[in-house]
Amino acid sequence: xxxxxxxxxxxLIPRSIKIWLSTWFHKTNxxxxxxxxxxxxxxxxxxxxxxxxxxxxxxxFLRSTLKDYSIIRVPISSTRSLLDSIKHQVLASDVIxxxxxxxxxxxxxxxxxxxxxxxxxxxxxxxxxxxxTLDWDNSKVSQRxxxxxxxxxxAHADIHIFARESVTRDKLEALFSxxxxxxxxxxxxxxxxxxxxxxxxxxxxxPAGILLCLxxxxxxxxxxxxxxxxxxxxxxxGMPVEVTDTHVGGIRLDKFRCExxxxxxxxxxxxxxxxVTDRLHGMILSIVAGTACxxxxxxxxxxxxxxxxxxxxxxxxxxxxxxxxxxxxxVVENLLAYExxxxxxxxxxxxxxxxxxxSVTYP
Numbered sequence: 211x212x213x214x215x216x217x218x219x220x221x222l223i224p225r226s227i228k229i230w231l232s233t234w235f236h237k238t239n240x241x242x243x244x245x246x247x248x249x250x251x252x253x254x255x256x257x258x259x260x261x262x263x264x265x266x267x268x269x270x271f272l273r274s275t276l277k278d279y280s281i282i283r284v285p286i287s288s289t290r291s292l293l294d295s296i297k298h299q300v301l302a303s304d305v306i307x308x309x310x311x312x313x314x315x316x317x318x319x320x321x322x323x324x325x326x327x328x329x330x331x332x333x334x335x336x337x338x339x340x341x342x343t344l345d346w347d348n349s350k351v352s353q354r355x356x357x358x359x360x361x362x363x364x365a366h367a368d369i370h371i372f373a374r375e376s377v378t379r380d381k382l383e384a385l386f387s388x389x390x391x392x393x394x395x396x397x398x399x400x401x402x403x404x405x406x407x408x409x410x411x412x413x414x415x416x417p418a419g420i421l422l423c424l425x426x427x428x429x430x431x432x433x434x435x436x437x438x439x440x441x442x443x444x445x446x447x448g449m450p451v452e453v454t455d456t457h458v459g460g461i462r463l464d465k466f467r468c469e470x471x472x473x474x475x476x477x478x479x480x481x482x483x484x485x486v487t488d489r490l491h492g493m494i495l496s497i498v499a500g501t502a503c504x505x506x507x508x509x510x511x512x513x514x515x516x517x518x519x520x521x522x523x524x525x526x527x528x529x530x531x532x533x534x535x536x537x538x539x540x541v542v543e544n545l546l547a548y549e550x551x552x553x554x555x556x557x558x559x560x561x562x563x564x565x566x567x568x569s570v571t572y573p
Contacts, residue, residue: 238291241299246279248272248305248570249296251328252321255285255468257460260401260491262472264310267404268340275567276305287462289324297331305570306332310340310374310400312490312512316355317345317428326362329369337366338569341374341397343512344381356385364389370569374399375515397566398520398558401494406480406553409498410473417501417550419450420542421482423492426455429509431532432488443538444486447546454478456489480553484545490516497527500553502545504538505529520558526551 250268254261265283272281284292286309300306308328313321329337346352363369364386371386372395373379379396386392422444424432432440444451458471479485480499487493488506490513496503505527507514517529526548528541551557 237294238288239295240284240292242282242296243280246276246303247282247301248276248279248307249282249284249300250307250309251284252286252289252309252324253283254309255287255461255463255465257458257463257471259456259458259472259475259495260489261309261311262468263401263404263409263491263495264340264399266409266469266472267401268307268309270408271400271403271563271566272305272307272570275570279305283465285462286321286324289327293327293331300332300335302334304335305338306335307338307340307570310342310372312343312345312510314339314342314359314378315345316349316352317510319355322355322359326358329362329366333366335368336569336572337369338566339369339371340400340566341372342378343374343510344378345510345512346381360385360389364392367391369393370395372397372566372569375512375519377511377515393569395565395569397563399490399494399516400563401491401498402520402558403556403560403563404498405556406476406498406500409469409476415477415480417481417483419452419482420444420447421479421485421501422451422453423455423485423487423489424453424506425488425508427457430488431507431509436532436535439535440486440538443535444542446539447542449483449546452482456491456495484542486542488513493517493521493527494557497521497524497551497557498553500551502526502548502550503528504541504545507532520562524557 254265269281269283308325315322346356368391370393371382373382379394382394386394456475476495476499479495479501482501484502485492485496486504488508493503493505493513505513505517514529521527528545530537530541
């Protein structure tokens with residue numbers, strides 16, 4: 211009875227008050243090193259392999275670009291508890307970056323809320339949002355989220371927002387066309403700037419079989435019947451088919467565990483002759499691993515547009531719309547015959563990141 215009364219009482223407390231209380235009770239100090247510093251806010255510390263790869267690639271990009279800087283990872287789960295400590299130490303010369311990804315907009319509102327908190331917390335620093343996908347639709351919730359994004363981002367004196375595909379770029383340019391202080395940039399997903407060695411050592415791998423890596427969440431558009439048809443088509447190749455995902459679960463993971471999970475998944479991708487996926491980083495990690503990839507659509511534009519903008523000239527990566535499943539056997543046969551790419555070098559020309567590099571190295 212007492213527990214029920216307490217639960218009812220806490221349910222009546224506004225969310226903003228709960229957040230304030232939690233932040234106050236869990237407030238933590240982080241001692242920043244002296245000298246030049248670059249911070250990576252909202253760094254993934256949970257079991258989404260794509261987000262772990264983004265965080266690792268962003269840190270690697272910053273290290274190669276800012277050679278005499280300390281790179282400081284601020285885990286997303288510690289954003290609120292560490293923010294006050296960081297704000298009291300930060301200098302105008304510090305580089306403030308926010309991780310890239312596909313969480314800008316209303317679909318992942320909790321992450322968008324933290325991004326806006328970081329932007330508001332450092333009014334005297336240049337803010338660089340690494341390549342992102344903006345998700346939106348015509349719903350009232352989504353349109354309200356867009357208005358808030360414009361209001362919060364445009365209130366910052368010097369913010370650089372990078373789109374990782376052209377649909378997001380065009381939308382951001384339209385949203386912020388009246389704000390000279392908001393710079394919209396364009397660069398591929400940051401993971402495409404990294405070679406395999408950034409994420410794990412090159413193992414002695416003998417690729418075999420097909421890896422099926424499909425979503426099972428709100429971004430999936432592959433129907434159960436289509437999935438069964440797809441699995442039958444792959445089994446008919448006579449090759450073993452292994453099912454996996456790039457979301458392995460877990461929260462508040464330490465850096466060693468994050469690196470371990472990422473290396474294990476990339477080794478799994480490297481150990482396959484073909485990856486079939488509707489996950490953006492299923493496609494990207496396949497390319498990094500040097501493995502051929504058959505790509506299927508998801509519920510928004512990010513995977514198809516990323517392929518169109520950056521990867522459609524790569525014969526080892528083929529995209530098929532969900533209404534063209536009859537083409538899959540032929541495409542799979544061609545991809546299995548394709549010679550593996552070397553994972554030694556980054557998949558894309560690093561010149562694609564010149565604009566991002568310039569934003570990071572401003573005087």
